[in-house]
Amino acid sequence: MIFFLVFDFLLSLTSLYLSYNLRFNFEIPSDFLNNFFIIFFVIFFIKVSFFIYFKLYRTAWRFFSLYEIKKIILAHILSYGLFIIVFILFREELSPLARSIIIIDFMFSLVFISLLRLSKRIIIESGKGSKYKNTLIIGADNSIKNILNDSKNIDYTPVAIIDDNKILINSYIMNLKVSSFEDIESIIKTKSIEAVIISKDYEQNRLINIFEILNNLNINDIKKINTLSSTNTKELKDISVEDLLARHPKDLDKEKIESFIKNKVILITGAGGSIGSEISRQCKLFGAKKLILLDHSEYNLYNITEELNDNIVIPVMQTVRNLSFLESTFEKYKPQIVIHAAAYKHVPLVEENILEGISNNIIGTKNCIDLSVKYGAEKFVLISTDKAVRPTNVMGTTKRVCELYAQNVKSKNTEIISVRFGNVLGSSGSVIPKFKSQIQNGGPITVTHPDITRYFMLIPEACELVLQAASIGKGGEIFILDMGEPIKIVDLAKKMIDLSGKKDIEIEFCGLRPGEKLYEELLINDSDMKTQYESITVASKTEYNIDKLNSDIEELLLCKDKIAKLKEIVPEFNHQLN
Structure with missing residues (x-):
């Protein structure tokens, strides 16, 4: 903007002075020069005001086209029209002034300012702007122009557009002809494409197909347009493994979620973790009245509190294992909804720290459920895991015990439910951050087994x-x-x-870790029931006498052979030490 503002000032000064000279055959009377700068600054101020109004200083010169010329012409017509009105109103202050000077200056200013912007584009297209990447746009979408006007994205200069919509083929966007998707290979070669921006939301299979085509053509700089849910604004982001592999449910019912959350006092345990922090964000977004964020990690609690930055947020630094401290929180805030996300979830760590895993996962959950019932919470939600299904490790078994307690406890007026799902892409301790680190360090990537599989979903969804x-x-x-x-x-x-674009990274297989399965499951048996939503099913209930379960949990804490006791409580537990 500063560049164009400075040159617009110089060009406007030049055009007005030249207009005076042409009007008076290069012999300007001295009395006309006395108010020259007053005339100039009035015209320039009006002109710049209209340029700002028409966003001419926010248009990148590489996109300068007929559309921008039209805006420059309109801005000039309005500017000089308004100046004439100002001159009529303040004739004495602005006289003397020959009206023909305004007509001549209008023409000169229009030509000079248009040529300035056009010259910039000519320089780029002539190849002198080699620092800019020749970019292919996949998906004919006018929004791409606004995104590329952002100074953060100035490295990308569109030189071709392709689309698979036959109606759009041979039409023009940003002065670029829209070509068929079938021409992608020839366009990348003939246009020396260095980067690609995917501007439309494609189905996942189609997106994977596009990525593989580009990867085979050695295009490593691949971006896509991302819409920020909080502001509904659009930005460029690197295409990620989450985009390629995440499962996107199509039956999200946001109205139902909002009616559930809005104006409620909600307590979230483990609020600073991967799941807890996103649930905290969602609860704020859906209009919670008050958010009690509980976490034993000072760092995690600080981060989510600072991020949400709202007076409805109350941070509570506590562990769910301390019943008396936890009860003071329930007594003080009386939450209507309790979402229990606090848990130790890393399989190898819990295998090495069995008592801590039992104490945090089982006792912590029991404390939260019991207090929710005691203080009349409307609903308690236990975040569970696919590792609770026919568990092969201590962590999964502790979560299965939590499910049993949630299903069989005497809940009075509190609705207690569990929600079981697999891995979320990019959560702390998951394979994606680990693989990213290994790639950055030059490899190798370590995978436990060539046949190991997992379910994945994006954290927000x-x-x-x-x-x-x-x-x-x-x-x-x-x-x-x-x-x-x-x-x-x-x-x-x-x-x-x-x-990553690094072709020399190797993959090494290091063997299954203690308690690790090749395949995770989500159901213990096939007697699940459908709900009104395709993405959500209900597992059948497992009956367990609650008095016996309480007794078994107490014994579990005291006994020496905790694995044997866990197998007694969860008969399907098949401990795999590998």
Whole structure:
């Protein structure tokens, strides 16, 4: 903007002075020069005001086209029209002034200012602007122009557009002819394409297909347009493994979620973790009256509190294992909805710290459920995991015990439900941050087994489905989120290597870790029931006498052979030490 403002000032000064000279055959009378600068500054101020109004200083010169020329012409007509009105109103202050000077200056200013902007584009297209990447736009979308006007994206200069919509073929956007998707290979070669921007939301299979085509053509700089849910604004982001592999549920019912959350006092345990923090964001977004964010990690609690930055947020630094401290929080705030996301979830760590895993996961959950019932919470939501199904490790078994307690406890007026799902893409401790780190360090990527698979979903969508499931729960259910098809971890690793552009990264297989399964499951048996939403099913209830379960949990804390006791409580527990 500063560049054009300075040159517009100089060009406007030149055009007005030249207009005076032409009007008086290069012999300007001295009395006409006395008010020259007053005339100039009035015209320039009006002109710049209209340029700003028409956003001419926000248009990148590489996109200068007939559309911008039209705006410049209109801005000039309005500017000089307004100046004439000003001159009539303040004739004495602005005289003497020959009216023909205004007509001549109008023409000169229009030509000079248009040529300035056009020259910039000519320089770029002549090849002198080699620092800019020749960019292919996939998807004919006018919004791309506004995004590329952002100074952050100035490296990308569109030189071609393709689309698979036959109606748009041979039309023009940003002065570029829209070509067929079938021409992608020839366009990339003939136009020396260095980067690609995907401007439309494609179905996942189509997006994967596009990525593989570009990868085979050695295009490593691939961006897509991302819409920020909080502001509905659009930005460019690198295409990620989440875009390629995440499962996107199509039956999110945001009205149902909002009616469940709005104007409620909500307590979220583990609020600073991957799941807890996203649920906190969603609850704020859907209009919670008050958010009690509880976490034992000072750092995590600080981060989510600072991020939400709202007076409805109350941070509570506590552990769910301390019943008396936890009860003071329930007594003080009396939450209507309790979402329990606090848990130790890393399989190998819990295998090495069995008592801590039992104490935090089982006792912490029991404390939260008991206090929710005691203080009359309307609903309690337990975040569970696919590792609770026929568990092979201590972590999964502790979560299964939590499910049993949630299903069989005497809940009075509190509706207690569990929601079970698989891995979320990019959560702390998941394979994606680990693989990213290994790629940055030059490899190798370590995968435990060539056949290991996992379910994956994006964190925001998983959390929305959790809230949606909670909204329809009546108590005693275990809701299961549809995670799509399981993904081979080795395929995930290969995709991440492709995305990095580093072709020399190797994959090494290091063997299954203690308690680790090749395949995760979401159901213990096939007696699940459908709900009104395709993405959510309900597992059948497992009966367990609550008095016996309480007794078993007490014994579990005291006994020496905790594995044997866990197997007694959860008969399907098949401990795999590998």
